[in-house]
Amino acid sequence: MTGRDPQVQTQTAREAAARAITEAVAEAGLETELPREGSFLVTIPGRAKLKTLVWLEVGPHSLGVTSFFCRQPDENHGEFYRWLMQRNSGMFGMAFAADEVGDVYIRGRLPLEGVTSDEVDRLLGCVLTYSDENFNRALELGFASAIRKEWKWRAERGHDMRNLRAFAHLAEPHTGTEPATPPESTS
Numbered sequence: 001m002t003g004r005d006p007q008v009q010t011q012t013a014r015e016a017a018a019r020a021i022t023e024a025v026a027e028a029g030l031e032t033e034l035p036r037e038g039s040f041l042v043t044i045p046g047r048a049k050l051k052t053l054v055w056l057e058v059g060p061h062s063l064g065v066t067s068f069f070c071r072q073p074d075e076n077h078g079e080f081y082r083w084l085m086q087r088n089s090g091m092f093g094m095a096f097a098a099d100e101v102g103d104v105y106i107r108g109r110l111p112l113e114g115v116t117s118d119e120v121d122r123l124l125g126c127v128l129t130y131s132d133e134n135f136n137r138a139l140e141l142g143f144a145s146a147i148r149k150e151w152k153w154r155a156e157r158g159h160d161m162r163n164l165r166a167f168a169h170l171a172e173p174h175t176g177t178e179p180a181t182p183p184e185s186t187s
Contacts, residue, residue: 010060014038017058017115024120044128048166049135054127056120063115065094065108067127070135072102073142080142087134092126104138106130136166144170 021040025032031043038058046052057064073080084104088095094108106127110119139147151164151171164171 013112014058014060017063017112020115020117021056021058021063021120023117024124027117028121028124030124042124044124046128046132046135048132050163052128052131054124058112058115062112063110063120065106065110065123065127067106067131069096069104069106069131070138070142072098072104073138074146075144076141077102080138083141084134084138087130091130093123094126094130096130140167140170147171 018038025040025042033041035041040056042054042056044052044054052067055064055066057066081098084096093110094106097105097107099105108123108126110123147164147167147170151161151167153159154161154164155171
């Protein structure tokens with residue numbers, strides 16, 4: 001026994017974790033909101049998923065990491081969720097998880113004693129990697145019909161297709177092998 005008050009130890013660990021988070025996000029230059037004490041909402045820019053929001057919540061004994069990945073799929077539920085669960089085996093410190101309606105999150109938990117600036121940076125990097133690397137495939141599996149409809153709607157109206165380019169292979173061909181692609185917008 002150390003003889004120290006457990007409440008004091010818990011408060012000290014929580015304060016140290018909050019300092020580590022503050023330091024890590026400042027060093028990375030990430031946009032951060034502090035909606036309440038011990039809670040950080042961090043915005044990480046990406047490529048496939050243009051913006052990933054990550055909640056870091058300092059609890060009494062651990063740091064919770066939560067990031068919304070995508071809403072529940074419109075179709076192909078079994079393959080969609082099976083594919084995500086297969087991704088979990090290679091993930092560090094977190095996993096894909098579904099809520100009660102089927103929306104998908106990336107979630108993790110770390111003991112407060114392990115929360116350092118370097119570890120926070122690593123966790124944020126992992127969330128970004130798992131979100132960005134898996135986003136397009138998840139959309140292909142769970143939202144292919146909606147993507148096809150959106151492609152067709154935009155193509156018929158000559159709208160910008162840049163954010164759909166990764167899904168061109170899903171679009172129904174208009175005149176053979178390639179889907180119609182209107183010219184890029186200059187604005």
